Amino acid sequence: MLACATAFGGALTTPAAAAPKPPPVSDFHGVNWADPRDNYADDAVVPSGLSTSDSYATVYAKSKAIIRGFDKLGANTVRLPVNPTSVNGPFWKSYKGAIDAATAQGFKVILGYWEADNAKDGRIDDQASYDTMWSRITSAYGRNSRVYFEPMNEPFGYTSQEWRDVAADWVTSHRSVPRDRIVIGGVKYSEDVKPVCADPRLNGTRLALHNYGFWHTDWTSYDQWKQDFEERIGDCASRTILDEFGATMTSGLDYDGPVNGSSEVAYIQAATDTIRELGMGSVYWPGLRSGDTYSLTTLQGTGTRLSLRLNNESGLNRLHWAWNQDGGTGKR
Structure with missing residues (x-):
């Protein structure tokens, strides 16, 4: 606090600058950047384009190019996977280059824990290594206001009560992390945020919702999908980030056009309308994952000279609509 002398010999204090207000969830305009094998490893x-043999400088340079590609899409957020092997092992020193490159370009970064593929039971694989992982992550990025922490992706192995207990324990164990930088997944496949939203122990945290068109391929009605989204969200939209949703981007589907019996078109139109109307955040799955037909982009180039090629213009238009950006198109 600064002080200056007055004409009467006293001191006049100038209040310290207020802490920056945390962004609303509607400011999360994001994409997932995923491992080609899926993030269960x-x-x-x-993540696609990186290698465990890359140095920190190489990861940083590659990531800078890829994040620049995401920025050209209109994104300002990237969701990245972590697991104990990535963080507790030698790759962490290099992997931090991806986080650092993103935050240096003004991106928000959501770090989410994925369990191993050889377990994949929807529960934390090993509590001790999990705790060590989060301790290392929060020690490195707890003071970086652009980094957000998602304790677990799709905790489907827990009952609602069990998962809320796990999440509450995480919040308590990391009480130095501001609650608005913690993203708690909904129950089961992060498919319903209402129980988490209602738990007072988790007040102030963000919520992560997942919803995919392949869960109901027989639904070709826009209204049916719209109702489904709204039922999963309840009155919790102001805290909710839809941080996984996606559909085929490599088959030429026109997401700007009429549904014409396509469950994917109906789903994407309902999702993006819901995001916009309710002021939610959103992180498309995936912005980049090599070999994934849902991937919004394809990686091009070699070495650190990388770029992204858009796979579906209408899919991007729908994201721009969800994000309230120029060029987006609404329901047709």
């Missing part, structure tokens, strides 16, 4: 999870 027995070994280190490695």
